[in-house]
Amino acid sequence: MADPVQPAATENNDPQKVLQAIENYCNPRKNEVLETHRFWNTVYHEPFDKFLTELKTRAGACNFSEKDRMIRDKIVFSVSGKLQELLLRDDDLDLNKAVKLCRAYEQSNQQAKEFRDQSTASANKVNAVGHQKGPNRKKSQHHSTQKYKKTVSQSKESGETLKFNCKLCGFKHKKQREKCPAWGKKCDHCHGNNHFKSQCKKINAVSELKDSDESDYDDNWLMAVNKNNSNRIKATLIVNDNDVSFQVDSGADINTICQRYVRKDQVTPTKVRLNMWNNTNLKPLGECRLPVYNPRNREVSNITFV
Incomplete structure (x- = not known):
């Protein structure tokens, strides 16, 4: 088959x-x-x-x-x-x-947004609690305004002049440098400008801290005096996504930063008081600790600023 x-x-x-x-x-x-x-x-x-x-x-x-x-x-x-x-x-x-x-x-942008949202929510809550309604609020504002106008009017009528204790000469005068007898003079002790020997910070720095009524403050010195000096040393660093130009001040005790580069939620109260080069004092808004990026070496450092 x-x-x-x-x-x-x-x-x-x-x-x-x-x-x-x-x-x-x-x-x-x-x-x-x-x-x-x-x-x-x-x-x-x-x-x-x-x-x-x-x-x-x-x-x-x-x-x-x-x-x-x-x-x-x-x-x-x-x-x-x-x-x-x-x-x-x-x-x-x-x-x-x-x-x-x-x-x-x-990730940093997300964290920053979270901080801003929390800060806004907290501010809205405080405003809601502190908002006073009704006739009592208007009455209180009217009373405060009238009291202020009355005080100013009395001051003008009496010819009263606002004066303060000058830390450059030691006398009382108007808040005008032309009115200060020490302005334009040289100190007999340190030969510095614009203050008398009796007010020299090199003599009285220690005693002023002991005798001051504001001894709760932590005094720090800022020595930079001339913002127009072309020979000053500067460094540009990145803080909160901003290019910030810092002046290197070897005579300063602390780091300072302008408030426009810092968010409100980053600032905490401070007891630091700044002593300026001319022996005047300045109380800052607060202090903060911020990450700072150096574009030259690509390093990030956490710095405390006033």
């Missing part, structure tokens, strides 16, 4: 051909030019890790020879503002450094 005739093998009956057809259907041919166009037109969005994952996925389809470098450049091109400045300042920036810096920047 003869063997039955076998049907000829076709592509439909070949397992390898079938699997290849399925793979081609599920993974169509990719156009590198189109994928590269999509990669460079990816818009930056938060969270940063989601944006980074999307870049890595698209870069895998572009067949880049230096994939990490392309992703690093795309990150720098996509971000903006202070974060972009921080990335461009690093001459040895690679993908790992860029990712760490972006994550840290995003």
